[in-house]
Amino acid sequence: MPFWRRESAIPYLLLLPALAIMALVVAFPLIFSLYTSFTGYRLVRPDSLYDWVGLRNYSRILQDYDFWVAFGRTVLFLTVVLNVEFLLGLGIALLINRITWGQRTLRTIMMFPMMFSPILVGFQFKFMFNDNIGIVNNALQSLGLSDGAIAWLVDGKLAFFSIAFAEVWMSTSVFAILLLAGLFAMPRDPLEAAKVDGCNAWQTFRHITLPFLMPFAYIAMAIRSLDVARAYDIVTVMTDGGPAGRTELLWTLIARVGYDNSRMGLANAMAYVSTILSILFTWYFYRKLVAARRYMGGAQ
């Protein structure tokens, strides 16, 4: 009897469609893109797909100043955005946790920014930070805080700040929601024990509440680090990586190399190096999460 007619083959046969689809939509593109990163593939010359160049793309990246600047800027962007979102989200969660009336409504309102497309958020902030007609400059001038037009989206540092601001505005509620869930799950007894043990409000927060919330913060950070590391849409809309590459992040750079310059082989090599960054961040937060959960598990 052939293998595929035996009873022991049934599980494999039943799994086959799923495996085939997985191969088609995940494995094949992955392997194909990995392969192209070893070729001089250009979108405008299809036959260059067979132009094997070994590690040349990777060695070129190692010496590419622009790439490493974008890499460093992305790490900085991640660090700034995640920390600001964490602090703001924590503050919002603590405030909402104290509300006794209208809490549900407020929780819903808090999530509004997450409901907009990042592209629209980008357009909105592009308008707000516009140096001529933007509402930010208008407000600053009306209040007498500034007399000239501040070039929010032109100056490299200010543009970086503006994009980070938009990103934080859009996604702080991810932290707020998860930390609020943590606060709801928090047992009241250790807080009371801490009060009796002599803690004032700040010490109680610092030594009891915060350690309890950290696993929730790490979950939010793991999710958001993947999100922010692939930031593309907001940046493209607000500055398109410019002016003169001053807000170029990894993915805007990769898209430019791949599509505008049509050097897909090099772009794929860059994408693989960037993925390592994402994996590192996620792995770091996941390890923190596991460590934090070890003592929380079943303690109460």
Added chain:
Amino acid sequence: MAEITLDKVVKKYGGLDVVHGIDLQIAHEEFVVLVGPSGCGKSTTLRMIAGLEDISGGLVKIGDRVVNDLPPRKRNISMVFQNYALYPHMNVRENLGFGLKIAGEATASIVKRVDEAAEILGLTPLLDRTPAELSGGQRQRVAMGRAIVRRPDVFLFDEPLSNLDAKLRGQMRAEIKKLHQKVRTTVVYVTHDQVEAMTLADRIVVMRDGRIEQVGSPMDVFNHPRTTFVATFIGSPPMNLLPATISGGAVRLADGTAVPIPDRLSDRVHEGRRVTLGIRPDDISPVGHGLSQDGPGAEVEMEVELAEPLGMESLIYTRLAGQEVQAKLYGPRLVQPGERLSFRMALDRAHLFDAETGRSVRED
């Protein structure tokens, strides 16, 4: 010195009164147990002493200080919670030392005092474990260690044993008693378990519906309950209560059974008064199988409805004047349901309560 004084202490939640003006004096080094059914206000009272609940009225004093408006950390108390309330992210050593660290103690002194407390409670081998790695009894010991390490003026215990299984509860009860003998501090202990109250307390405070029902030593409360509530709450199985009338110089039950009036109460009742006869199961036994064979008593014949053998004794459920009555049989003899036996009621420890107010006639 840490006496605790409660002076007309009131707790209200919105319009709802939970504690109605409690007066209580607790002496230095005294072990006082607040006992009562759930919802009687005992935990709320304890939490007001701790400073975890606002006081709606009256005064709470610890020593000479009125502490009404002091936060818990300024009252020099420590508390053991029902759910242990350990800090889950700290190991046992850190849990024990946390209060001292917050108080700014020197590290060397913290180490010394934590080691001492761990020694007293047998926690030394567990110092590096986290609460998640401990059993219920061990967690309870850590919670107690955390309380003693700070050398407070007052220990507060909020149902500390109710999450433990019966055997462990017995062991921990003994440990708490020993601990108190060792560290001699004022203790206020809340429980709904009358056995804990009886065994631990210097003085028992029986509470009901936000009021103090009776205060006294365990034996005093057991032997001289002031109300039918205390009579049935303290002692297990609970005291039998039978409605009766004083008639013809005897206590006459609903079905006409006449029981002599106990001598010590005879001048407290008058003809025609409606009363409740209270008599503990230990004082009703089949003839020849009771604790006391002499002294004043009455014999009645009753039918056994159910018998629960407990080894040395059997608990017998029977019926008298339409009321379920529990009796005890001492000595080895199996009793079958349906058997009719002659029971002797020993009356030297019987009680009479006013039928209207439920108060002991001795209180008149």
